[in-house]
Amino acid sequence: MPQDSNSLQTLGRASVQIVHDLKNQLNGLKLYATFLRKRLEKSDRPEDEMETINKLIAGLDRAAGDLSTLVQYGRPIELRKQVGVDVQKIMRTVAGAFSQPSRATGPLNGVITIEAEPLPLAGEFDPTILADALKSISVGAMKMRGDEQDRTLRVSLRREQNDRDTAVIEWHELNSLEHDPFRSFAGSDEIRMSFAAKVIEAHGGSAEHRKETLSVRLPLTS
Secondary structure (H helix, E strand, O other): OHHHHHHHHHHHHHHHHHHHHHHHHHHHHHHHHHHHHHHHHOOOOOHHHHHHHHHHHHHHHHHHHHHHHHHHHHOOOOOOOEEEEEHHHHHHHHHHOOOOOOOOOOOOOOEEEEEOOOOOOEEEEOHHHHHHHHHHHHHHHHHHHOOOOOOEEEEEEEEEEOOOEEEEEEEOOOOOOOOOHHHOOOOHHHHHHHHHHHHHHHOOOEEEEEOOEEEEEEEOOO
């Protein structure tokens, strides 16, 4: 019903504002925690106290990052598409930068190996936001490997021709999950992967989870 739809839209806008306000409060707490750390650094304090304050600041950073992603998720995605953007090139760039995670993802060691034909997979995409989405999925997939001995993530890319040309990206050999990480907000990784799925869908594609594989499909231009 129209009234129910309007109520949901109002609730959505209110939720985004509440999350935004919570993020600002966390940033305020981080400011005080950082000030406290500087005071501790100037005095002869036990190492465990410094470790505790550093963990507190790291936790506030992660929480603020999660809230930022939720705010992004609740707002329309504005794409700045460019013609001839190569999905394979973006994925190789993501793989090359994988050993340099952002503050939001934290320290993460691992290697991405890519299996693909040496042919471009070009489409009309926003290269910046798409790269961020593919990195979020790769970070989540690496953590789903669950094997501390083998931190190698295998990713394959191929062209699929049905009704239209499609780029298919798959992250293989993952641990099975009972829930779909593309439709979950159960943790930091799931929040980012859910937003990544929204980005993929905004490009006219889809993101799916099937047992031990994550799969993304993106439309290509002829």
